[in-house]
Amino acid sequence: MASKAQHPAILIPFSVATLGIALFSTMDAVMKGLSLAIGAYNAVFWRMLLGLLLSSILYALARPSRPSRKAMRYHIIRGLVGSVMALTFFWGIARLPLAEAVALTFVAPLISLYLAAAILREPVGPRAVLASAIGFAGVLVIVGARVGTPGSADLWGAASVLISAMLYAYNIVVMRQQALVAGPIEIAFYQYLIIGGLLALAAPFVAVVPAALHWPNLLLAALLALVSLMLLAWSYARAEAHRLAPVEYTALVWAALYGFVVFGEEVGLTTLIGAALIVTGCVLAARTKTHPEPAIETMP
Template sequence: MKSRSLTPSAAFAVGSAGIAVFSVMDAVMKGLSLSIGAYNALFWRSFAAIAIAGVLYAVRRPALPSRATMRLHVARGVIGAVLAVLFFWGLARVPMAQAIALAFIAPLIALFLAAVILKERIGRATIGASALAFAGVLTILAGQARAEMGHEALLGAIAVLGSAVCYAFNLILMRAQSQVAGPVEVTFWQNLVVAVTLALAAPWFATVPDPSHVPMLTVSAALSTLSILLLSWAYAHGEASYLAPTEYTAFVWASLLGWLVFRETLSPWTLAGAALIVGGCVIAARIKPIPLKEPIA
């Protein structure tokens, strides 16, 4: 416990760096999704990610996880595969800032899932915060309709919202998983299970990418692994409530990268909707954060 209070500023800086790295990875994956499709981008990237995480994992000479821990790895990996496909499929069809803003609703969904899974109570203030965030989602979708971005953009927004639901459940599993496994172990098994899950659809969807895409697939895997390790270090040295605001810096990075790389503009509707969603999440976080519970077997 002592190490968690030693370097709060450093933890905040490292956490912010982790979010920045993850945002760059999102931009790389959006480009790959536009070029070879979200499924193929994720499927082939997973092999590079397994190699990178596998080396880090093997150096530690780990023992095999227990059956209960493996169930957590498998459950989170399967859900992670679904949410990743949904998110990156949607990200290829909507501006980066809009996708990230919609994804911010995941922590609030996690509160309601915690009520069901962890038997937590939900007060009126939490419901009010959720209503505020939902108003933000509607604001973004209204702006999308006014901009006449087309049917594909609407489907993309729906896919991002679907990924947010999956990510909310993923948060519950992650909190249980963090009690029984370290970040390197989690990263390795997460990538392995994701790859196996995606491989089930390979006969129908997989196509061998052009060799020119291999460097970016490798870069994406490296960025993803680095981000996970940075965030794991940050949350080991700082309180979750103190580090939570770093998550919202992703909107700034998404806006900047979307403009620089994809020439996307930030609409007032997206900005207003993001403010409402973030406001609802901040209010909910102040009420009662999701506590760490016993591992879900």
């Protein structure tokens, strides 16, 4: 009886999170085009400013109360992490096929196992170590296919995406904790405010106002990211992070589709093999044990 009652309880957050990933994947495709056209920094910076404008309107209409100190702490931490995470990811996808870049990001749940052990004091058992080894083998398959290809941009792009994945692993831990103490609109507003503020520090040196033809795509990317961020925040407030983790893997389907249709990229066999190994490792890791609720007080 308990399992039947739990099934619909997880189904709604799972479905909402799946929609959030679909919208986020669409935003990735739009941002790849913008990164190629105006550079990763300008694509992220101007999208963040538009996102801040949109989220500010929603935040003002919601008439929010002042965030708690604990919530503000998570907003700042996630904003700091998110700024570097976004720049490294979009710089990387401008140099890699979209599906390949997304497949590399799937190592984040594996890395989060060790971060959870360090931050939340969760034990890492032998099966989790085996899962990490399988996932790492998948990374080697994908990156190894890049060795010997003409030019070094591909390897630098892969390295940049892997750095972003490591940051996203930490983001996974913070995301769940943040969602327990703040609402979706508040999370979105402070995410844009902090990341936009950090990126603005470099604006006098590297920011260039995009041509008029790029603004519709920048607005589209901002809208997609805002809605996706709020959908994911809503979902993570209603279900444990490890139960929503499989949703991340649907991004590969969207990345392969957009990569082929929009950018003419074919999904290579090594990408599929590497992605399969990484996903296998993640699934094996997720089945090791039932994860407890995050201990919010233990965040550094």
